Amino acid sequence: MHCAAAQVGQGVATVILQVARTELGTDDVVLAPHTTATVDSAGSASASRMTWMVSGAVRDACRAALKERGRTSGEVDVERIYRHPRTTPLDPETGQVTGERAHVAYACAAMRVVAEVDVDLGLTRVVWIGTAQDVGKAVNPQAVKGQIEGGTAQGLGLALMEEIQTRDGLITNASFTDYLIPTTLDMPTVVSELVEEAEPDAPYGVKGVGEPPTVVSTAAVVAALRAATGRELTRVPVKPDVIVGL
Numbered sequence: 001m002h003c004a005a006a007q008v009g010q011g012v013a014t015v016i017l018q019v020a021r022t023e024l025g026t027d028d029v030v031l032a033p034h035t036t037a038t039v040d041s042a043g044s045a046s047a048s049r050m051t052w053m054v055s056g057a058v059r060d061a062c063r064a065a066l067k068e069r070g071r072t073s074g075e076v077d078v079e080r081i082y083r084h085p086r087t088t089p090l091d092p093e094t095g096q097v098t099g100e101r102a103h104v105a106y107a108c109a110a111m112r113v114v115a116e117v118d119v120d121l122g123l124t125r126v127v128w129i130g131t132a133q134d135v136g137k138a139v140n141p142q143a144v145k146g147q148i149e150g151g152t153a154q155g156l157g158l159a160l161m162e163e164i165q166t167r168d169g170l171i172t173n174a175s176f177t178d179y180l181i182p183t184t185l186d187m188p189t190v191v192s193e194l195v196e197e198a199e200p201d202a203p204y205g206v207k208g209v210g211e212p213p214t215v216v217s218t219a220a221v222v223a224a225l226r227a228a229t230g231r232e233l234t235r236v237p238v239k240p241d242v243i244v245g246l
Contacts, residue, residue, distance in 0.1 A: 001061075002032045004042035005054045010210070011143040012050040018139060019055050019204075023062035040081075048107075048208020049084075051139060055203040056082030085201050105199050109133040109212035111152075111220040114188075117228040122240025126156060126186075126221060132193040136207025141194060147210045148192045155217025157182045159225075159236050 001020050007013045013031055020029045042053060060080040068076045088099030114128040129152055138144045161180040165173045173179040198205025218236060226233050229243055 001029055001058065003034070003054055003058065004040055005050050005057075006034060006042065006045040008045050010045070010050060010147070011140065012045070012054055014143065015051050015139055016054050016058055019058040020062055023059055024066065048210040052084065052104075052202055052206050052208065053082060055139065055206055056084075059203050082203070105136075105202065105207055107134065107208060107212045109216045111213070111216045113217075113220040113224040115221065115224040115228060117225060117243065119229055119243060122243040124160060124225060124238070124240075124243065126160075126188045126224070128188050128191075129156075129217065129220070130191045130193075131213060131216070132195055133209065133212055134195045134197050134207065135209045136199040136202060137196055137205040138194050139204065139206055144194060144209050145192045148213045149187075149190045151210050151213035152190055152217040153182050153187055154214045156186070156221055159218045159221035159238060160186075161237050163237050 001016060003016050005012050005016065017029055017031055021027050042050075042057075057080055060082055061078055064078045064080055065076050068078055084104045085101065087101055087104060088097070090096065090102050091098050109131060110133075111129060111131040113126060116125045116127055117123070131148060131152070133148060135144050157180075161182070163173075164171060164179065196205075199207045222233055222236060222238060225231075225238055225243070231243065231245070233242065
């Protein structure tokens with residue numbers, strides 16, 4: 001199996017093999033090294049689109065190969081390109097949808113955070129996070145939960161510690177010694193409930209899952225700190241001196 005999708009840690013190689021083995025009805029499938037020399041570019045791998053896109057492309061290629069195999073006894077080599085439904089931009093004057101759709105799909109997540117706060121010292125600790133998220137179809141539930149936990153960690157970092165600091169146009173905290181990110185010691189237990197409402201236009205009903213927890217977790221953490229301190233907390237990261245009212 002040749003596929004243009006780039007594996008950058010999001011687990012897309014596993015998805016490619018899962019889909020191919022399911023469609024072909026065999027575990028004897030090998031994923032060739034990634035290259036755009038034989039297969040053209042798959043576009044950005046920077047967002048929640050790879051599972052959607054590769055599922056469509058691999059599914060279509062496998063089904064075409066089986067169909068071709070039924071017509072010939074020789075070697076079968078097929079290539080298929082998958083594209084998601086076309087979108088149209090919003091009207092720049094009204095902000096309204098100008099065509100059938102402005103977005104390929106919508107994601108929904110809800111999150112609850114339990115945090116402990118020392119209002120005298122300004123110390124905070126997130127002790128539990130629970131979330132329910134519409135994931136369309138969990139092709140690989142373990143990977144889905146991993147993405148939810150990873151996105152939650154990013155959002156927690158933004159809420160409590162991550163901030164690029166500059167002076168005269170230069171970044172002053174350019175290393176991880178000064179730019180702090182969450183570690184395993186900072187992450188609480190994350191309980192994920194997967195809601196599988198199939199996306200109508202997506203292969204197998206899949207939907208991106210990486211971004212929603214990243215966005216929602218920051219707001220949920222700050223909401224918990226607001227409830228604990230009674231302060232407005234209008235910016236992130238929430239620093240100790242803001243909690244104690246300095």
